[in-house]
Each structure stands twice: as C-alpha cells, then as structure tokens.
Amino acid sequence: MIETLSGQPLNVVICGAGKIGHLTTVLFKQLPDVNVTLLGSHPRLPEAYQQHGKRLHALLPNGEMLTATPDCVTCDPAEACRDADVVIITVPANFRADLLARIVPHLPADKPVYVGAIPGFCGFDWLAERELSARPNAVIWGMKDVAHIAFDLLPGQSIKMGGEKATLYVATHRRETAASQQTLMVLLQRLYSAPVVLLPDYLEITLTPGNPIMHSAVIYGLIGPYGQWHARPLSQPLCWWNDCPELGAYYLERMDEENQQLCAALETRLGVRLDSVLPLKQEIIDAYGDQIADAHTMLSVLRTNQAYHGIGLPLQKHDAGGYVFDTQHRVFQEDIAYGLSLLVTIAENLAVSVPYIEEVYRWCSDYMGTSTQDRPDYFPPHWLTDEMN
Structure with a gap:
C-alpha cells in the first residue's frame, strides 16, 4: 500500500483558511502530483479567491514569491472531502469539534484517510477519536508544532512566510498500527521538505x-x-x-x-x-x-x-x-x-x-x-x- 500511495496523486484537504492554511496550500501546490483543497468557513473566501484571479501568493523570507492555483477553494465540506487522502486541520482547538462534525460525513469510508491537526496540542487525539467514530478507517495524527511561521494574511490572496522548522515531529493516536504509522510518515515526508520524526506517544505533543x-x-x-x-x-x-x-x-x-x-x-x-x-x-x-x-x-x-x-x-x-x-x-x-x-x-x-x-x-x-x-x-x-x- 505504501508503494501505491507513493506513486499516485495525493489528495490533501487543508481545513482552516487562516495563516497556516493559506501558506500550507501554496507550499503543497509546488509539489508534483499533489491535489490541494482549501476548506474555509466564510463564504467570502472563494469569492475573494476568484476575484483575484484564482491565484494564491506566498512571500518567502528571501524575497521570492510563490504562486499557486489550488485544485479547489470552497466552504462546502462535501466538495472538499469526498476524495481526501490526507486531512490537515489548522483551526484553533475551540473550533475543532464543529469542524470535524462538518467534515466526517463526507470523508471516504473505503480507504485510509489520515486526519491530523497542526499543531496537535489540546488533546486532539481524544477529540478526533470521539468525532471520527463513524470512520474507523481514519488514521489520527498530530504535529508537535507548525512547520512554518506565517503572517500578514490577505484571505484568498496572499500570505507571508517567516521561519521554517528544521525538523518536524508527529505522533499518532495510540490505536494506530505500525503499518498506518509507516504510511503516514511516507505521506508527510512527501509533503514536507524538512525531516519528519515519529514520536513514540501522542502525550509528547499534549505535554x-x-x-x-x-x-x-x-x-x-x-x-x-x-x-x-x-x-x-x-x-x-x-x-x-x-x-x-x-x-x-x-x-x-x-x-x-x-x-x-x-x-x-x-x-x-x-x-x-x-x-x-x-x-x-x-x-x-x-x-x-x-x-x-x-x-x-x-x-x-x-x-x-x-x-x-x-x-x-x-x-x-x-x-x-x-x-x-x-x-x-x-x-x-x-x-x-x-x-x-x-x-x-x-x-x-x-x-x-x-x-x-x-x-x-x-x-x-x-x-x-x-x-x-x-x-x-x-x-x-x-x-x-x-x-x-
């Protein structure tokens, strides 16, 4: 399964159209064979995106400007999630339960879906276990911290990138198998240029x-x-x-x-x-x-x-x-x-x-x-x- 996933287009859904959501969308769209959907909650997001030529821009610390055209920018969870392989939740912890309730009915049920939070603190593993009970095929994970600093957001238009973490640390819910963890690591290393390290226990993120x-x-x-x-x-x-x-x-x-x-x-x-x-x-x-x-x-x-x-x-x-x-x-x-x-x-x-x-x-x-x-x-x-x- 790992070999197959590595050779096929990867469908990534970024949930949360804030600073991290915008920056992650632009960065992932620089990669080959990665389809990226940005799911927001405000109806003005897709309007602003279309009004500005269906382009998102990210200004890097060295002055370089990256431009991306996501495969989808939407407020509709059904449209966003129907073919998802990886779901990355970037909204604050106090909005996670509502977001999960919106997306869970629309996640695929016939393949593994890797649902994670960045950052993964505030007990995301416990919340996701409860909210994803109808999707036992979901693999729950979290990242210890954001991969990049982001600031100066213009929704649907542009974002600026600050510092980048040298190493990324992730963990999975205790229920996940070694095979699921291995596949997750392959997928994340495909998406991020920095080395990705798997922590032994999700409590290392929580604490x-x-x-x-x-x-x-x-x-x-x-x-x-x-x-x-x-x-x-x-x-x-x-x-x-x-x-x-x-x-x-x-x-x-x-x-x-x-x-x-x-x-x-x-x-x-x-x-x-x-x-x-x-x-x-x-x-x-x-x-x-x-x-x-x-x-x-x-x-x-x-x-x-x-x-x-x-x-x-x-x-x-x-x-x-x-x-x-x-x-x-x-x-x-x-x-x-x-x-x-x-x-x-x-x-x-x-x-x-x-x-x-x-x-x-x-x-x-x-x-x-x-x-x-x-x-x-x-x-x-x-x-x-x-x-x-």
Whole structure:
C-alpha cells in the first residue's frame, strides 16, 4: 500500500483558511502530483479567491514569491472531502469539534484517510477519536508544532512566510498500527521538505510546553493580582516577549516545572517515555539557538530571542483610555480554555499537585468570565485506567 500511495496523486484537504492554511496550500501546490483543497468557513473566501484571479501568493523570507492555483477553494465540506487522502486541520482547538462534525460525513469510508491537526496540542487525539467514530478507517495524527511561521494574511490572496522548522515531529493516536504509522510518515515526508520524526506517544505533543503556559503566565504577570497593570488598562501596546515582566517569567518557570512533574508521573504510571518533552527554556534554546542574545535566564531568553521580537499582545482600546486584553482572542479561547484546562484535568486524574498552573488557570478563567468547571468535554472519563490496561 505504501508503494501505491507513493506513486499516485495525493489528495490533501487543508481545513482552516487562516495563516497556516493559506501558506500550507501554496507550499503543497509546488509539489508534483499533489491535489490541494482549501476548506474555509466564510463564504467570502472563494469569492475573494476568484476575484483575484484564482491565484494564491506566498512571500518567502528571501524575497521570492510563490504562486499557486489550488485544485479547489470552497466552504462546502462535501466538495472538499469526498476524495481526501490526507486531512490537515489548522483551526484553533475551540473550533475543532464543529469542524470535524462538518467534515466526517463526507470523508471516504473505503480507504485510509489520515486526519491530523497542526499543531496537535489540546488533546486532539481524544477529540478526533470521539468525532471520527463513524470512520474507523481514519488514521489520527498530530504535529508537535507548525512547520512554518506565517503572517500578514490577505484571505484568498496572499500570505507571508517567516521561519521554517528544521525538523518536524508527529505522533499518532495510540490505536494506530505500525503499518498506518509507516504510511503516514511516507505521506508527510512527501509533503514536507524538512525531516519528519515519529514520536513514540501522542502525550509528547499534549505535554510539550508551549502556548498554554507561555501566554497565560505572561498575562498573569502583567495584569494578575500581583501585576503592574492589575485592574487598570495598559498605557500603551506592549509585546509578548520584549516586554515580558519578571513575574511572568517566574510563573512560567514554575508552571513548566509542574508540567515536567506531570510527565514524570505519566512515565511511571503508564510505562511510557516522554523524552522529547524538554524543559521550556531548553526547548526554546534548541529551537532558536544563536537568535537568542542572552540565554542565561528564562527572562533573558524570552526578551532577547530575535524570533520573538515585536510580537504584540492581543489588545483592544479601552473606553476610558489605554488598552485591555481581547478575551475573545485565541490565546484565551484556545490556549487557556482548552490547553491550560487540559493540563489541570490531567493533573487531577494523576493526583499530582500543580498549584501554579491551577492558580493561573483560575485567575485567567475568571478574567475571561468563564467557569473553571467549563472544560472541554472530550477528555476520556476512564482515560488513565484504559491506558494502563
């Protein structure tokens, strides 16, 4: 089957017409024998695409402009998914369940379909298992992080590409066979120029320290009960990392230590190895190396990483002047409501104390106006028992 797939046109569906969706579409269309469909949710997407000559453009870091004509740009899941071989979901975690509900009835039932999320955090494997129950032929996978940085999106028109990951890490749901994993690796290596490495366990994606603890710690350090801007608007727009407060870096390190404790507990309870889940500071240094001017402390790593330079906080103007956080932004609706809450749930199941994570999660949830009990409903109730059997 692997030989056959390698020699035939590959039908890829990109779900989510945001920055990553647009860039991935353009890059994949540079490859031979790859049919690419871009599935969006807004009816203006195909209109904008047609009005601009049915061309998508991607500006590369070296100034080169790539142009692509996808095989289909649509909002119709039936049109998009009927011949899919690979489905890549790029929408935020808080939109994944609705998206899967839209596409599942239209996925082929007579061949393997490789359904993955980029990035694959927030427990995508558990959600996909539930939503894809009617498609046992689906192979569930996720990528540890985005393959490329993308920015300056003009929907249906153009996107700019930033940095590119040197190595890509993926994992599959625990139910998948070695044969399915092998085929997936062949398909992904066909699509991506960077080496693709298969991780032993999906938990390595779920527990990789990233946006959920990074963003929430900075928010807490800035406007939490001990922050400089607690209960008052920011006087001017700030950047995530250039302006990261010392308190935010402190909480980030404490939360990262608790995440490592979760990994250690899971390794003991389940007998798995989560070797790729490194402490966050080391993850950042390994990823960005000489782009970091001062790697001495967590605070200096964040503030002097050139790759992080100038990334603004998601703010909106306050009626009384100044700026406040936009709580509808994905850093709240995805990173905190899904990512951070999942870590709290895992800790509760393991009976591991994570006081810093819980403190930040409780405060951020209250700031958003949501209950800490209002968590994603796809966490398997008997997960730990099932995994141990």
